[in-house]
Amino acid sequence: MTIPIQPGISLTVIPTEKFKTIRLFIRFSTPHTRKKATSRTLLTSLLETNSLNYPTQTALSAKLAELYGASFGLNVSKRGNLHQVNVSMTVVNGKYIEQEDVFSQAVQFLKEILFYPNICDNQFEQTTFELEKKNLIAYLESVQEDKQTLASLKIQELYFNKNEDQKTPSFGEVSDLEKLTASDLNETYRQMLEEDCIDIFVVGDLSPEVVQKEIAQLPFAQGLRQTTDIFYRQPLENQIREEKLTQEVLQAKLNLAYATNIYYDDRKRYPLMIFNGLFGGFPHSKLFLNVREKASLAYYASSSVDTFRGLMTVQTGIDGKNRSATMALIEAQLASLQRGEISDEELAKTKAMLKNQYLLSLDNPQSLIETKYLENWLPETKQTQKQFLNHIMSVTKEEVQEVAQQVSLEAVFFLDGE
Amino acid sequence: MNKKRYEQINETLYEEVLANGLKVYILPKKDFHKTYGLFSTNYGSIDNVFGYQGESLKTVPDGIAHFLEHKLFEKEDGDIFQKFGEQGASANAFTSFTRTSYLFSATDQVKENLLTLLDFVQEPYFTPETVEKEKGIIGQEIQMYQDDPVWRQFFGILNNLYPKHPLHIDIAGTVESIDQITADDLYTCYETFYHPSNMTLFIVGDVNPEEVLEWIQVNQAGKKFSETKEIIREFPVETAAEIIPFSAIQMPVNRPKAVLGIRGFQEQLPSNAKDQLVFRTGINLLLEMLLGNTSHNYLQLYQSGVIDDTFGFEFSFDRGFHFADFSTDTNEPDRFTESIQKILLNFRDDSEVNEKNFTLLKKKMLGKYFQSLNSLEYIANQFTQDLFGDYTLFDLPQLIQEMTLADCLIAGEQFIQNKAFSRFYLEPLKKEV
Secondary structure, three states: OEEEEEOOEEEEEEEOOOOOEEEEEEEEEEEOOHHHHHHHHHHHHHHHHOOOOOOOHHHHHHHHHHOOOOEEEEEEEEEOOEEEEEEEEEEEOHHHOOOOOHHHHHHHHHHHHHHOOOEEOOEEOHHHHHHHHHHHHHHHHHHHHOHHHHHHHHHHHHHOOOOOOOOOOOOOOHHHHHHOOHHHHHHHHHHHHHHOEEEEEEEEOOOHHHHHHHHOOOOOOOOOOOOOOOOOOOOOOOOOEEEEEEOOOOOEEEEEEEEOOOOOOOOOHHHHHHHHHHHHHOOOOHHHHHHHHHOOOEEEEEEEEEOOOOEEEEEEEEOHHHHHHHHHHHHHHHHHHHOOOOOHHHHHHHHHHHHHHHHHHOOOHHHHHHHHHHHHHOHHHOOOHHHHHHHHHOOOHHHHHHHHHHOEEEEEEEEEOO | OEEEEEOOOOEEEEEEEOOOOOEEEEEEOOOOOOEEEEEEEOOOOOOOEEEEOOOOOEEOOOOHHHHHHHHHOEEOOEEHHHHHHHOOOEEEEEEOOOOEEEEEEEOOOHHHHHHHHHHHHHOOOOOHHHHHHHHHHHHHHHHHHHOOHHHHHHHHHHHHHOOOOHHHOOOOOOHHHHHOOOHHHHHHHHHHHOOHHHEEEEEEEOOOHHHHHHHHHHHHHOOOOOOOOOEEEOOOOOOHHHOOOEEEEEEOOOOOEEEEEEEOOHHHOOOOHHHHHHHHHHHHHHHHHHHOOOOHHHHHHHHOOOOOOOOEEEEEEEOOEEEEEEEEEOOOHHHHHHHHHHHHHOOOOOOOOOHHHHHHHHHHHHHHHHHHOOOHHHHHHHHHHOOOOOOOHHHHHHHHHHOOHHHHHHHHHHHOOHHHEEEEEEEEOOOOO
16 A cells, blocks of 8 residues: 655555565655766765764664664666665564564664765765775776676667767766765755655555554655656667677677667557567577577577667677677567567467566565556556456467567677687 | 474474485465475586495586586477476576576466476486587586686685685586586486485475375376485595695786685584584674674775775585685785785684674574575575585574574684685786787
């Protein structure tokens, strides 16, 4: 059940006896920009490191240990046009440890973190600021050491090349980070608390009344909170963007980006899910079977869709000399789906896999939260479990074929060895 | 079927050893949509020299356990993923140093999926052609890991600590070693290690245990297995003197990565299972006191910029080996490894090792334990490790509560020795002038 706290702030309680824990999750959402992404990422490091009343990491960690090893962290993410700062905390349900007030203490802890940060005279404490900034710069510079991540960031940069904000990852840019000051971050903090939309979630064996009473103690400011269209759209371009990067790697990566123009609130989302499952979403998909298993060209070859940006990506790890063979095979798989070459068995299998995936997600506290978050933002898409499964099950071959015909290749990124 | 009730964690576990030797665990979990099945053999990448009591031993190519894992998915009539797909389940497998495990997650057709799991693992199909074809895929997998600095860092320190022991070899082997693998080799390994008496089956989900056990019993009764023979595994004997104290490699990374390792020796271990579990728990608590994020040592290293959030440590305890590794990205690898080594060697006199911290960290450990029980996969994986005899994952809360500070100090005496340390650095490529 979802309870409005004030305009732009809501509390959703998901009572369940399944878990031995209680999960608290607070998400701050704002229109994504390059500048905000960078400063908000640094803000999460600062808020996670210490606070006014827990001035060192060890004091903060000791409090978490005291709360029976509560898990706590902040991170950033992106969905369509939104930039999100996520605060999460998981505590053991008090009944297992004979400490009934553990949830109440967890809320008090989050209150310290969010409302009493280590700020003095309108700026973050200087030593912490300098150290966390330095650490974050080092971290961002090392992100590309993971070559799958590098390839995935590069293909997005290429696909969104005309939009400075959208091509920036959720964690921002090192060059922007270097310029930030301790007082800039105070402003970032203030803005987030006062202007972001806030979705609060609690999952576990607790009554909504108890949860509401505790959450009411968080002193959120009254104000106008900025909302936006969650979906990002961009026009098609008539030329495919290509980029090749050479680094000292053994395995090459070939990543592709396609425009789908299909969004979360569109009925075509369901045929798109089936299409993706058949194309490269599952181990029985055409990419897995033909690129990896039959041609033995790759260790991984898969596809995924983003229905908040109308995007589909394909990712492969291959031997660099097989680039054109791999490319031809990927195109052949898509062409086959465009011709509607889908057996009844393949269709049934993909539906069964999607159903399984959906039901599995109901066992995961964070998946339950993500579904509710989208219901808060897109109330018109709200549906029962049965309705969702009916949508999946009723997709026809022709609808899948139509989706396959609608996707268009926009960008190709290739990482090769020297 | 043996039924065991664990009040403190509110779980009931069912256990049975079948006539063919297969050990079966069933854990009912009300309200979960998911049923998770894990079928695991006590056979991993390090088991490369083996045989039966009284017979001569065989040596097989590195990476064969993992290769076998891949090949079991392929049958004469196609890929087993297809069958799981038809039954709406997702399936996977993984190979570690000491185990190979096959699994499915399903929300429907649990019986069909469980029987598919048993049948595909118990009906091998290897031909020279399918074996050859797999070499390309696994070659790609090996290369992918070779490009991963974290993986290279881990195997870098293992190579120093275990220069002869197969633990230092990549689980998937090397491109050269897998090239030697034949279908006959796969059958040899299969027949030795996939005997039911060397395997464990764990089922967890919203199931009826009696019914599930009957499915398994009927399935197993319809198959023939050779008689149970005792498996012998042989490993090179190594001494502390053979540890390589330092090595480094260069890779395209931005900052140096440093690891400090300590090798444990099996002869230092207590002999009975419970004492070994106390030892493992004791080391974990001791390391938390000395270097965990509540310690002054950690704060000091963090604030002086020697470590950052990439710092981490782990104590690994498995069949036949145990070691600890401490790693970080840092611009001062020497200062990092020297500081950590000094802190560890000084554990007896460190002011952090006191009753107050011990009590706090026991509390933390207990809480983390309860959080981990949300994951059905974690529960199943832990159970099939089967390292401590009758002591299982579900006995841990009581054991944690009974731990004393003295247990930690005794474990430290057994494990932390100056001669057992090694350092490994992964450095950025030198810029060409």
